[in-house]
Amino acid sequence: xxxxxxxxxxxxxxxxxxxxxxxxxxxxxxxxxxxxxxxxxxxxxxxxxxxxxxxxxxxxxxxxxxxxxxxxxxxxxxxxxxxxxxxxxxxxxxxxxxxxxxxxxxxxxxxxxxxxxxxxxxxxxxxxxxxxxxxxxxxxxxxxxxxxxxxxxxxxxxxxxxxxxxxxxxxxxxxxxxxxxxxxxxxxxxxxxxxxxxxxxxxxxxxxxxxxxxxxxxxxxxxxxxxxxxxxxxxxxxxxxxxxxxxxxxxxxxxxxxxxxxxxxxxxxxxxxxxxxxxxxxxxxxxxxxxxxxxxxxxxxxxxxxxxxxxxxxxxxxxxxxxxxxxxxxxxxxxxxxxxxxxxxxxxxxxxxxxxxxxxxxxxxxxxxxxxxxxxxxxxxxxxxxx
Amino acid sequence: xxxxxxxxxxxxxxxxxxxxxxxxxxxxxxxxxxxxxxxxxxxxxxxxxxxxxxxxxxxxxxxxxxxxxxxxxxxxxxxxxxxxxxxxxxxxxxxxxxxxxxxxxxxxxxxxxxxxxxxxxxxxxxxxxxxxxx
Numbered sequence: 001x002x003x004x005x006x007x008x009x010x011x012x013x014x015x016x017x018x019x020x021x022x023x024x025x026x027x028x029x030x031x032x033x034x035x036x037x038x039x040x041x042x043x044x045x046x047x048x049x050x051x052x053x054x055x056x057x058x059x060x061x062x063x064x065x066x067x068x069x070x071x072x073x074x075x076x077x078x079x080x081x082x083x084x085x086x087x088x089x090x091x092x093x094x095x096x097x098x099x100x101x102x103x104x105x106x107x108x109x110x111x112x113x114x115x116x117x118x119x120x121x122x123x124x125x126x127x128x129x130x131x132x133x134x135x136x137x138x139x140x141x142x143x144x145x146x147x148x149x150x151x152x153x154x155x156x157x158x159x160x161x162x163x164x165x166x167x168x169x170x171x172x173x174x175x176x177x178x179x180x181x182x183x184x185x186x187x188x189x190x191x192x193x194x195x196x197x198x199x200x201x202x203x204x205x206x207x208x209x210x211x212x213x214x215x216x217x218x219x220x221x222x223x224x225x226x227x228x229x230x231x232x233x234x235x236x237x238x239x240x241x242x243x244x245x246x247x248x249x250x251x252x253x254x255x256x257x258x259x260x261x262x263x264x265x266x267x268x269x270x271x272x273x274x275x276x277x278x279x280x281x282x283x284x285x286x287x288x289x290x291x292x293x294x295x296x297x298x299x300x301x302x303x304x305x306x307x308x309x310x311x312x313x314x315x316x317x318x319x320x321x322x323x324x325x326x327x328x329x330x331x332x333x334x335x336x337x338x339x340x341x342x343x344x345x346x347x348x349x350x351x352x353x354x355x356x357x358x359x360x361x362x363x364x365x366x367x368x369x370x371x372x373x374x375x376x377x378x379x380x381x382x383x384x385x386x387x
Numbered sequence: 388x389x390x391x392x393x394x395x396x397x398x399x400x401x402x403x404x405x406x407x408x409x410x411x412x413x414x415x416x417x418x419x420x421x422x423x424x425x426x427x428x429x430x431x432x433x434x435x436x437x438x439x440x441x442x443x444x445x446x447x448x449x450x451x452x453x454x455x456x457x458x459x460x461x462x463x464x465x466x467x468x469x470x471x472x473x474x475x476x477x478x479x480x481x482x483x484x485x486x487x488x489x490x491x492x493x494x495x496x497x498x499x500x501x502x503x504x505x506x507x508x509x510x511x512x513x514x515x516x517x518x519x520x521x
Contacts, residue, residue: 132394133394133395133396134393134394134396135395135396135398137427138393139393140427140484140485141485142393143392143394143395144392144471144485144516145392145457145462145465145469145471146457146471146485147462148459148461150459151455151471154455154457154471155453155454155471156453157455158453159452159453205458206456206458206468207457208455208456208457208471209455209456209457209458210455211455257473257483257484258427258481258482258483
């Protein structure tokens, strides 16, 4: 019988904009909450995995790496990993699942810490030096002032508009739904102060057509921790374990402009090859929404609707609301609750499946959730089940 | 005054692409064995892994595959709006270039528009931009 991997403790620091608390301390806050929920001590953690690891050239983007977490939390780690060259953010959790399934680790601490707002207060430390030259993948976009992933994602979204008729009123439902849910999420208070209305959305300034200001997530400061435990180590755990029932990833070349559609279509289709669950079993979805267009690619890629039908699927917002047939981004997503960079989706899926979501808890007794990450040519998805 | 465009760091793989405009040529890596093109440029063919490759001049025409009108000034004093497009190159199947569509109002650009290359030089780098060929 193959070992199973479970998400046990989850934790999250305060989420803010321009927090002064050091990012390693934010990581500590999230880690303490996660081990407390699991009933573990740092001494029982034997692996530390992250995406993308410490990025020394741009600490605001990723200020904390696995080395210093191991050192600072007094962890005796058998296996660690941090790196950008993974399908997408949640693949760090997927790799941790492999480590426990292989019997290499028993309890792996996975984390993602961001300091993209706070870092602006100390640019010399946290922000990248202004480069004189560009190389690698960015040389194919930056010279044409396609500087941001917003511009690259906009090109995919524009094709969806052109080919399938996606409207701004439809697209706006992602941010509007996110803001409604964020209003019920105590950790989103620094990010969302009021519900977004369709009128406000429609009159927002454009960033890169068809994406407007509200379609782009906002730099935030926070840490999110997810502990992955081996199935044969659950007797050490005091919280309800959530099984990683399946996972999938896809990188369709690492060139945003050489692929026609985001990798969510491949990773979405592949997820169902590794499970007996089907989309009919899914009670809630937590889809990466660094840009509002991306959840549409996950809806279509995972098969909740046909390709091209995503806009009509979310039209009016009732279907994806907390009391709808497929509650989406119930903590607010990154648009509503801050740019936690992927890990927030796993955190919220687990929180909902445990019935711990307080005012924003979805009705019924949810048992199966999908959490996704990535955009453009990279994607990773987790199927999480209480079973 | 527009800020200077970010400058690609020239290396063995990309120099032919970024300097071909000096001779008025848009150069894409072409395989002498299988005949297919590789972009971004590499020292080998991404289709058959042959090392018998060379940067070859292509027609320099294409069609707009998708595009966005960018309104956000990503650099100080950068004039907006401007069009960022993905151009499918004629005769170079499977290769696309991210570029700017210039010499027309931003709202004149449409999917499927035929375009042709023009080069904007800045300190020895020849940026391949495109204009509508209608």
